[in-house]
Amino acid sequence: MTTSRRTFLRLTAGGAVAAGLAACGTSGPQSSGTSTGGAAAGTGTTYWFLTGQPQQSIREAQVKRFNEANPDTQIKTTQFQNDAFKQKIKTAIGAGQGPTLIWGWGGGGLKSYVDANQVEDLTGFFGQNAELKNQIFPAAFGAGTVNGKIYAMPVEATTPIVLFYNKKAFEKIGAEPPQSWGDIMDLVPKFNDAKIAPFSLGGQSRWTNMMWLEFLYDRIGGSEVFQNIFDGKPDAWSDPSSLKALEEVQKLVKANGFIKGFSSITADSNADQALLYTGKAAMMLHGAWTYGGMKADGGDFVTGGHLGYMNFPPVDGGKGDPTSTVGNPAAYLSISSKASDQDKEVAKKFLAGNTLDAPSVDAWVGAGNIPVVKSAEAKLASVQDKNDAAWLKFVYDTSSKAKTFGQSWDQALSPTAAEALLDNIAKLFQLSISPQQFADSMNGVIGK
Amino acid sequence: MALPALAIFLLFGVVPLVGVLVLSFTRWDGLGAITPAGFANWRSVLSDPGLPHALWVTFEIMILSWLVQTPLSLLLGVFLAGRQRYRAMLAVVYFVPLLLSSAAIAITYKALLDPNFGLGAGLKIGFLTQDWLGRGDLALAVVIFVVSWQFIPFHSLIYQGGVRQIPTTMYEAASIDGAGRIRQFFSITVPQLKYTIITSSTLMVVGSLTFFDLIFVLTAGGPGDATRVLALDMYKRGFQANLMGPASVIAVLLVLIGLALALILRRLGGSATASQQEGA
Numbered sequence: 001m002t003t004s005r006r007t008f009l010r011l012t013a014g015g016a017v018a019a020g021l022a023a024c025g026t027s028g029p030q031s032s033g034t035s036t037g038g039a040a041a042g043t044g045t046t047y048w049f050l051t052g053q054p055q056q057s058i059r060e061a062q063v064k065r066f067n068e069a070n071p072d073t074q075i076k077t078t079q080f081q082n083d084a085f086k087q088k089i090k091t092a093i094g095a096g097q098g099p100t101l102i103w104g105w106g107g108g109g110l111k112s113y114v115d116a117n118q119v120e121d122l123t124g125f126f127g128q129n130a131e132l133k134n135q136i137f138p139a140a141f142g143a144g145t146v147n148g149k150i151y152a153m154p155v156e157a158t159t160p161i162v163l164f165y166n167k168k169a170f171e172k173i174g175a176e177p178p179q180s181w182g183d184i185m186d187l188v189p190k191f192n193d194a195k196i197a198p199f200s201l202g203g204q205s206r207w208t209n210m211m212w213l214e215f216l217y218d219r220i221g222g223s224e225v226f227q228n229i230f231d232g233k234p235d236a237w238s239d240p241s242s243l244k245a246l247e248e249v250q251k252l253v254k255a256n257g258f259i260k261g262f263s264s265i266t267a268d269s270n271a272d273q274a275l276l277y278t279g280k281a282a283m284m285l286h287g288a289w290t291y292g293g294m295k296a297d298g299g300d301f302v303t304g305g306h307l308g309y310m311n312f313p314p315v316d317g318g319k320g321d322p323t324s325t326v327g328n329p330a331a332y333l334s335i336s337s338k339a340s341d342q343d344k345e346v347a348k349k350f351l352a353g354n355t356l357d358a359p360s361v362d363a364w365v366g367a368g369n370i371p372v373v374k375s376a377e378a379k380l381a382s383v384q385d386k387n388d389a390a391w392l393k394f395v396y397d398t399s400s401k402a403k404t405f406g407q408s409w410d411q412a413l414s415p416t417a418a419e420a421l422l423d424n425i426a427k428l429f430q431l432s433i434s435p436q437q438f439a440d441s442m443n444g445v446i447g448k
Numbered sequence: 449m450a451l452p453a454l455a456i457f458l459l460f461g462v463v464p465l466v467g468v469l470v471l472s473f474t475r476w477d478g479l480g481a482i483t484p485a486g487f488a489n490w491r492s493v494l495s496d497p498g499l500p501h502a503l504w505v506t507f508e509i510m511i512l513s514w515l516v517q518t519p520l521s522l523l524l525g526v527f528l529a530g531r532q533r534y535r536a537m538l539a540v541v542y543f544v545p546l547l548l549s550s551a552a553i554a555i556t557y558k559a560l561l562d563p564n565f566g567l568g569a570g571l572k573i574g575f576l577t578q579d580w581l582g583r584g585d586l587a588l589a590v591v592i593f594v595v596s597w598q599f600i601p602f603h604s605l606i607y608q609g610g611v612r613q614i615p616t617t618m619y620e621a622a623s624i625d626g627a628g629r630i631r632q633f634f635s636i637t638v639p640q641l642k643y644t645i646i647t648s649s650t651l652m653v654v655g656s657l658t659f660f661d662l663i664f665v666l667t668a669g670g671p672g673d674a675t676r677v678l679a680l681d682m683y684k685r686g687f688q689a690n691l692m693g694p695a696s697v698i699a700v701l702l703v704l705i706g707l708a709l710a711l712i713l714r715r716l717g718g719s720a721t722a723s724q725q726e727g728a
Contacts, residue, residue: 087687094478112690116480203582204668261563263671264581271565280564415477419689423673430584430672 044339045075045346047101050085054292054367055156061363066354073346075101082268090415093118093336100339100347105411106143106152106332112415114146119334120344123149129352136356137399140330140372143407154330155355157369158399159288161211161327161408165308166301169196169282177308181219181248181315188257191282197259199252200281202267206422207410209429211285211326212252214409215312216245219320223404230412232447237439241319246428246435248315253429263430270297277301285312287327288395291368305387311398325398326406330372370395420445465703472696479690489693499698501673502681509592509677510656516596517603517652518645524600525607526637539608546601554665557594584674587667591675594662599655603648610644611637650713657706678702 049059056079067074078099080088085103092098093113102119104110113119126133140154165177173194178184184198191198202208217225221241228236236242252258259281265271273290275281277298284290295302314322333355335347354360356373364371365379368388377396383389399405410418424441427433433441475485493499528539545553560567561580568576581587614637622632638645660679663669669676669684676684678698686695 090478090690091687112477112479116477118479204670259564261579261582263583264558264561264563264579264587264667271562275564415688415690419684423684426670427672430670432584432672 044100045073045343045350046078046099047075047103047347047350048078048080048085048089048099049103051079051081053296054363054369055289058156058360058363058367062354062357062360063350065357065359066350070346070349073349075346075350096338098336098338100336100343101350102152102334102336104152104332104334105328105408106154106330107407107411108414108418109411110144110152110332110334111146113334114151118337119151120337121149122151122153122335125348125351126150126153132352132356135373135375137330137372137374139399139405143329143411144332152332152334153351153355154372155333155351156331156371157289157364158330158372158395158405159328159369160325160395160398160402160405161214161285161312162288162309162395162398163283163285163312164276164290164294165283165310166276166279166281167306167308169279170308172196177310178313180313181216181318183313184257185252185255187282188252188255192256196279197275197281198257198283199259200272200275200284201258201262202265202269202272203258203262203426203429204264205267206426207408208267208272208286209425210409210422211287212249213245213425214326214406215285216248216315217242218324218326218404218406219312219315219322220245220248220318222319222321223324223406226406226409226412229442229446234446235443236446237442243435243439246438250428250431250435253431258429263426273297277307288369291391295368302387303385307387309391309394321403323402324404324406325402326408328408328411329399329405365392368392370399414448416448417445468696468699468703471692472700474693474696476692477690478687478692485693489697493694493697493701498673498676498681502676502678505588505673505675506657506677506679508588509595509659509675510653513592513595513599513656514649514652516592517600518649520596521600521603521648522607522638522641522645524604526611526633528604528608529611539604542601542604544601545598548598550598550661551665553594553598554662557590558666561590581667582671584671587671587675591659591663591666594666595656595659598662599652603652606644606648607641610641614640646713646716650710653713654706654710657702657709678705 047063063075063077089098089102136154137158140158141150144150144152144154170177173190175187175190178187188198221239225239225241259275270293272284273294276284277294294307301307311325333351335344356371361371361373361375361379365376365383368391370376370392380389380392380396383392410422413421421442424438428438472489473485474482476482524542528535563569563577563579578586580590618636619632622636627635658679659677660683663675663677663680667675669680679702682695682698685691685698
């Protein structure tokens with residue numbers, strides 16, 4: 001335990017960290033402002049990104065290739081865990097100590113950077129690099145565009161949310177994968193009777209629960225229900241389809257559709273994936289990025305062909321298009337507007353030459369991902385492993401044939417609204433608030 | 449001698465405090481410009497139903513963890529004050545939890561309590577396979593247990609020192625008068641430890657306002673908001689929801705509550721020995 005004086009310091013430190021950082025904003029490793037631009041030739045270009053395989057090694061290899069090809073202009077990288085990164089990057093950018101290359105998810109977070117004039121307008125850059133722009137999936141630009149201008153380049157892989165299932169668990173109870181929401185509700189008691197949890201869920205991470213609502217909203221009411229929320233229409237959360245979706249998810253919770261203790265499981269530890277491949281749970285709604293992890297950690301689960309997957313099934317009587325999907329259309333790279341001109345040039349060179357180049361596309365495909373470029377389709381034929389080939393074809397089809405590819409809500413909304421959303425979703429899954437209470441409190445943060 | 453200390457206190461104590469107070473009257477998302485907001489933040493935080501809840505959880509953890517820690521630390525401290533060699537050995541063992549960081553402790557307990565891959569599931573012990581961190585009441589109990597597990601060694605150490613200061617002649621006199629060990633404990637040890645109890649309680653009570661790391665890693669304030677203490681609420685508003693103004697309001701409230709509690713406890717004990725354990 002702490003002493004009174006240290007307590008005092010810690011009490012105040014939390015709120016004042018940002019102020020403190022702002023105060024020493026000029027002494028950081030990265031020169032801010034153009035006046036110091038030419039001081040240290042090419043030593044100031046920095047790039048922060050996420051850890052976690054296989055993505056991490058691909059990013060490392062991209063920087064390595066760039067640095068070897070450009071010995072005079074080195075890019076320095078710093079790597080963070082997902083949740084730590086989200087906090088750190090925001091604080092650092094606010095304090096003028098952000099990296100030159102800002103990795104992100106686009107959407108509401110990007111908009112807050114744009115509003116604070118922290119990121120470069122890349123519209124002109126794409127005008128000069130029309131060939132590069134035409135290579136990228138057009139739908140991926142949506143979340144990188146604010147007020148009609150492109151502020152972030154779509155890079156890396158497209159990762160829709162997918163309904164994964166364990167084929168062995170279905171064989172055990174003699175059931176077929178669900179074709180509709182009704183089938184899902186019918187499967188729940190069957191799996192529970194066989195002592196298998198119907199769905200794995202890392203509920204403590206909260207955005208994991210959110211994926212359920214994203215699909216139910218889309219399947220029940222169509223993509224315009226969330227579009228209205230995103231557009232800031234008053235009381236958009238009280239839409240009848242919205243309330244119906246919230247009711248359905250609570251029905252699933254009440255029927256013990258999710259694994260016991262889901263509220264204490266985190267996605268960062270990959271325990272939710274482990275539940276699926278160990279057969280403790282039969283199904284899991286999760287991002288396409290979990291394929292690589294399950295392949296690496298799940299023994300013969302993926303390589304032996306025991307992993308099944310499908311797009312989220314339709315809800316009977318729902319208005320949504322069953323081809324639509326949600327998730328992350330791409331990852332996004334922005335350039336800090338506070339970087340020196342020279343660092344900006346280095347960063348642009350990296351964006352143009354090393355993020356979606358042939359070795360990167362190969363690496364993403366090899367790791368079971370569809371990079372956001374059209375050339376990816378041609379690469380699929382060369383994939384040797386038949387499980388990987390089938391998976392990649394599925395992801396490519398899901399992403400490219402989707403009527404709409406909705407961005408994850410917590411990324412699309414502003415950080416303020418997203419935090420309120422995640423908070424209320426956790427309570428909704430705890431059954432501690434009703435759908436109406438959920439809608440009421442979310443209506444309060446619309447447009448914030 | 450006092451000058452460097454004063455300078456450091458001003459720089460790291462008073463300056464941030466004033467900064468937070470100023471920020472509490474502004475609107476700031478951590479990125480853009482800081483604009484004045486008058487009393488808007490104060491009004492919104494004070495009328496938010498989340499605030500009384502967070503206050504209640506904070507006080508619940510403060511009081512319950514005090515109730516668990518104090519008797520156990522006192523008894524352990526008295527036990528460890530004996531000069532026997534096996535007690536010195538045990539003291540070293542008891543001290544171990546204090547050497548671990550809160551984050552490491554939280555990650556370990558989280559893994560042990562996992563309902564699917566944890567201790568209970570592994571050893572097939574039914575009682576241990578509860579949904580420890582997934583049910584509000586249990587999660588709160590787990591937090592109090594882990595906090596106690598972590599800090600009882602420290603308070604035992606304080607009590608051990610306190611007990612060793614009590615003159616042995618008092619016990620000898622009591623023995624001659626025919627007082628048994630239990631009678632001696634309540635009539636000599638406890639009254640003599642009055643200031644030690646107050647010091648230890650002050651550390652527990654004020655320190656519990658800053659429980660953050662442990663709860664953040666263990667439950668992240670969940671399930672729902674069952675373990676969302678004030679410090680965590682402040683962090684979530686400031687660094688996850690980008691609302692620095694309201695977060696600063698909570699920071700100011702935390703400072704006021706902490707100061708008030710420390711003053712009350714100090715007054716209870718007079719001025720003699722409070723806060724001797726500075727820097728522990």
